[in-house]
Amino acid sequence: MNAHVSQGGWPVLVLNADFRPLSYYPLSLWSWQDAIKAVFLDRVNIVEYYDRAVRSPSFEIQLPSVVSLKSFVKPTTHPAFTRFNVFLRDRFSCQYCLSADDLTFDHIIPRSKGGQTTWENVVAACSPCNLRKGNLTPQQAKMFPKQTPYAPTVHQLHRNGRLFPPNYLHESWLDYLYWDTELDP
Numbered sequence: 001m002n003a004h005v006s007q008g009g010w011p012v013l014v015l016n017a018d019f020r021p022l023s024y025y026p027l028s029l030w031s032w033q034d035a036i037k038a039v040f041l042d043r044v045n046i047v048e049y050y051d052r053a054v055r056s057p058s059f060e061i062q063l064p065s066v067v068s069l070k071s072f073v074k075p076t077t078h079p080a081f082t083r084f085n086v087f088l089r090d091r092f093s094c095q096y097c098l099s100a101d102d103l104t105f106d107h108i109i110p111r112s113k114g115g116q117t118t119w120e121n122v123v124a125a126c127s128p129c130n131l132r133k134g135n136l137t138p139q140q141a142k143m144f145p146k147q148t149p150y151a152p153t154v155h156q157l158h159r160n161g162r163l164f165p166p167n168y169l170h171e172s173w174l175d176y177l178y179w180d181t182e183l184d185p
Helices: 032-040 081-088 129-131 152-162 170-176
Strands: 012-015 044-055 060-069 104-105 122-126
Touching: 012 032, 012 170, 032 044, 032 060, 044 170, 060 170, 081 104, 081 122, 081 152, 104 129, 122 129
Parallel strands: 012 060
Antiparallel strands: 044 060, 104 122
16 A cells, blocks of 8 residues: 655555544555545545645645545454564564564474464564574574564554654644654643
8 A cells, every 4th residue: 555655745644434544554645646536536535635736727636635534444353464564563673682683583483393384483583593593492592582472463563553653744644643742732
């Protein structure tokens, strides 16, 4: 959803019908072109605008900065087991040394010793720690993860995602994101 949104391209925050972001990390963003198309297809309501408009010979529309879906999209309750979600669960840090550099993932019990590729057996690990642990069990390598791996809920991944705000946050988005910002009296 976010691959085609450039930082300077007037991205649009997409909210569900309940005015919560569809996703926190990656943040639910559309290009302004996709948002305008959704407006014309009557799929979204414009909630906030940029101070910029686009024009055709016969039409002008102010660019939306926040839109909400007209139909509620039920959030998934079980996040997909992906490399990205493992990193997000582990807060983008090696579970052996806490480094954030050169991350990969490690099987706690190596696959060659019967370990499976599951939430409960995989952790984020930096390449040096992964190479050092190699094909050994934690007891053999004397390397134990900082936290026991677990299958996270969507809520836990969203909470972790809020710890890593994107590089670009337009001021009109802040009322719709649950970042730790002080509210005006």
